[in-house]
Amino acid sequence: MLDLTLVIDIGKSHAKLLLVDDSGEVLEQHxxxxxxxxxxxxxxxxDIGGLTDWICSTLAASRLTRRCARAITSTHGAAFVALDGQGLAWPPLDYEFDGYASQTSALHQAYQAQRDGFDATLSPDLPMGLNAARQxxxxxxxxPEAWARSRTLLPYPQYWAWWLSGVAASEVSSLGCHTQLWLPDAHGYSQLAQTQGWAALFAPLAPAWQVLGPVRLELAEALGLPKTCEIHVGVHDSNACLARYLASDQDLTVVSSGTWTVLMAPDAPTATLDAERDMLCNVNVRGQATPTARFMGGREFAALLDGAPADLGTPADVTELLHSQTLALPSFAPQGGPFMQHTGQVLRAGQPVDLQALAPAARSALAALYCAQVTAWLVGQLRPGNPASTVVIEGPLARNPLYLGLLQALLPGHHCCASLDAMEGTARGAWILSRWTQPSAAQQLQAVQGLDLPDLLPYHADWCAHLHTF
Structure with a gap:
């Protein structure tokens, strides 16, 4: 019986391999x-080598591998792979590498002079290698010698599709995620990508849900996959999370949480996007520009926890933070987000305080409060004038009741819902894309009840006032 879908979900900090049945239930996860x-x-x-070994050993050891009818991959963005005639042309670059040239270097200045403007790419100029074109x-x-070996360029999800099937393809959600390689409105490659010769190297475009072909015979035999297992093109992870909501006719903001907390509002205006605040347009799996804002929520949450358990904080701990005027001011991750140029600090009654001076429960509450505040602020930036919308939270933050209650309290004009899906949004979206033409079950969402904290909105107004000084 061939009734399972293999979902490979590669995030920046963690990778998952899931075997999912036709009803959507996860039978096995690694x-x-x-x-x-x-x-x-x-x-x-x-670490393609490490991931390859892990995928191979995991599938070879699983009794369920032989039941896989199809496979699909979602990965983080800002990652591209070059192939020569036999395999990798060079090790794919990590976007957090700090050697992409300082802002005073001739190489940086040459890149800046040649890249397309924000009005064309809807992609801000980001640090390190978050603009994949800079990589x-x-x-x-x-x-140049390594580059000369490049024969084909692939987005990262499509590398894994190629590894599985032997067929090379490109896909718009990865090409269009703040890469400066793609023009969302023109639906084509940027001038930079064309003049540098990269556009000609990219594999042909295909939709995320398309089947490229069966698994390579040698892989099928080595791993125990059926020879008929179909390999799908694959998708950028945040856009996988968004995909299940594209049919919605309501004003919607999807909050996909993980290493990055990414807010996507398909119906929001593009004219008000602020490149200086790391606001941009992603490109969804249908090729449509999607107004987006984000911050490195997972990293910042962990930084504020400073070793405390994530779920230790309570509403009473938040109340104490409000009464003591303890504020966490951004940013606690320099890699991106609306305040990436500013170093985060914690203030109590206007004076700096060390995180370790706070009890673990207070740090846990502060992390949830801070992430809720940044999320709420970004919702307001995406939807100026505060028009009401439904805000759907996916990923780890959907399972943090303190964050959820705070977010709803900070967004009184909006309707916040948490995904109840046991499968995280990126993996679920990839699974849905593997059966894109089939009817899918309604999303399991739970309305969020806002916390009753009378001092919260004045506290948040004070927090926002500090942001105006940045």
Whole structure:
């Protein structure tokens, strides 16, 4: 019986492998941490070797592998792979590598002079390698011999589809996620991608849900996959999370949480996007521009926890933070977000305080409060004038009741709902895309009850007032 879907979900910090039946139930799930490695050329690279070994050993050991009818991959963005005639042309770059050239270097200035403007790409200029075009430009000019081996360029999800099927393809949700490689309104490659010769190297475009072909015979035999297992094109992870909501006719903001907390509002205006606040347009699986805002919520939450359990804080702990005027001011992750140029600090009654001076429960409450405040602020930025919308929270934050209650209290004009799906939104979205033409069950959402904290909105107004000084 071939009734399972293999979902490979590769996030920046963690990777998951799930075997899901036709009803959508996860029958088996495996995970590992995901961290970069140092490439022979000296830069920080994606750990494709480690992930490959893990996927192979996990599938070979599972009794369910033989039941897989199809496979699909979702991965984090800002990641691209080059193939030569036999395999990897060079180790794929990690976007958190800190060597992409300082802002005073000639290489940086040359890139800045040639890249397309925000009005065309709807992609802000981001630090490190978060603009994937900067990665390609850096490698092309810093390691020309390695670059010369490039015959085909693939977005990261499509690398895994190629590894599984032997068929190369590209897909718009990965090409259009703040890469500066894609023009969302023109539905084509940027001038930079064309003049540098990259556009000609990208594999042909295909929809995320398309079947590329069966699994490679040698992989099927080695791993125990059926020879008829169909390999789908795959998708950018945040856009996988959004995909299940694209048929909605209501004003909707989807909050996809993980290492990044990404807010996507398909019906929001693009004219008010602020590039200086890391606001941009992603491109959804249908090729449509999607107004987006984000911050590195998972990293910032962990930084504020400073070792405390994530679920330790209570509404009473929040009340104490409000009464003591303890504020967490952004940002606690320099890699992105609306306040990435500012170093985060915690203030109590206007004076800096060390995180370790706070009890673990207070740190847990502060982390939830801070992430709720940034989320609420970004909802307001995406929807100026505060028009009412439904805000759906997916991922780890959907399972944090303190964060949820605070967010609803901070957004009194909106209707917040938490996903009840036991499967996280990115993996669920990938599973749905593997059966895109079939009817899907309604999303399991639970309305959020806002916490009754009379001092919260004045506290948040004070927090917002501090932001105006940034």
């Amino acid at each position: 995970g590992r941490k995901n961290a970069p490695v140092t490439a022979p050329l000296g830069y920080s690279a994606l 390609l430009y850096w490698l092309q000019h810093t390691h």
